[in-house]
Amino acid sequence: MKRILKGVGLLLGVLVGLVVVAAGVLYVRTGMKLNKTYEVTPAVTSVRADSVQLARGNHLAQILFCNECHGEGMAGNVMVDAPPFRMIAPNLTAGAGGIGRTFTDADWDRALRHGVGPDGKVNIVMPAPMFHHLSDADAEALIAYLKTLEPVDNELAPTEIRFLGRVLFNFMLDVEQYAVAAHTPVTHPTPGPTRDYGQYLTSIACTECHGEDLRGGPSFAPEGPPVPDLTAAGAWTFDLFKTALRDGVRPSGQAIDPEWMPVEAFQHMTDDEMQAIHQYLQTLPDQAVVAAN
Ligand code: HEC
Ligand code: HEC
Structure with a gap:
């Protein structure tokens, strides 16, 4: 009897060991994907800010539902706070804790149309692969508008993806899909009911x-x-x-x-x-x- 127990114990030990190793591998794999850096050359480098462009940018920000994730006034928002991960959509304004304080026009474009931060790493969950279809003119209008957001002080602890979150992401979320390094120039058709x-x-x-x-x-x-x-x-x-x-x-x-x-x-x-x-x-x-x- 004891012998059988010992055998079972050994088997369980091996199984637990294998699970731990597999989880470790998945953890490292997601980590590599999250830390991978992407070389992006943003096409938008300078932004005018005339009233026509600002109005267009404001309208685009509304219909592209930025505030559904970034919160009221784009002042940042905790999207999920669960044991595996705490995910925030950052404060986009120039208030305390906001990226508007430091972002250059190129940084905005890199985040918006490529899903990549100033450090070259992917921004997960942000729908940049869709915003990648924005024309240069519209990206510029949006950026011009974002730079005029009312500054709001809102310092949020950054997104944290914990051990279990990293393991789960292997099954739930293709982290790499959020980064689009290439630039595909788009000219948008004249706005109208066409x-x-x-x-x-x-x-x-x-x-x-x-x-x-x-x-x-x-x-x-x-x-x-x-x-x-x-x-x-x-x-x-x-x-x-x-x-x-x-x-x-x-x-x-x-x-x-x-x-x-x-x-x-x-x-x-x-x-x-x-x-x-x-x-x-x-x-x-x-x-x-x-x-x-
Ligand atoms: C964030 C995700 C998301 C985006 C972006 C989105 N949709 Fe949807 N849409 C959904 C989901 C999910 C449903 C189903 C909702 C339900 O069952 O209540 C839906 C339902 C619909 C429906 C109802 C369709 C039917 O046959 O019942 C229409 C119409 C629609 N969407 C149009 C659009 C259009 C047009 C756009 C772009 C301008 C758009 N959606 C963008 C997620 C989205
Ligand atoms: C579905 C939710 C969602 C929507 C919609 C969304 N974002 Fe985001 N955005 C995020 C998340 C989450 C992050 C942070 C990702 C990370 O930390 O990995 C982010 C990051 C960013 C960043 C980079 C911030 C940084 O710290 O590097 C910018 C800029 C940004 N979003 C602008 C926008 C704009 C402009 C819009 C609308 C046109 C928009 N987002 C729509 C979820 C969203």
């Missing part, structure tokens, strides 16, 4: 969740709803589409959950912008209907 401008708007405001092809996919958190394919919404009348975006209500009367879709931010879209997006969605190949037949 398909082309709609395509541009979806690229900067919808693709992070609905996918590059807007076909949706599984939910991004176990407790979240699946992300819908937007071709169906293209088939709604414009009025119904507008109600969905502005009031967060689908044609069926069912609400679009503001917890998972930035409905509040999209309320700031103009009718022209909604029309442009609607026009673009109508031109997506109708795979949903094909699949249903």
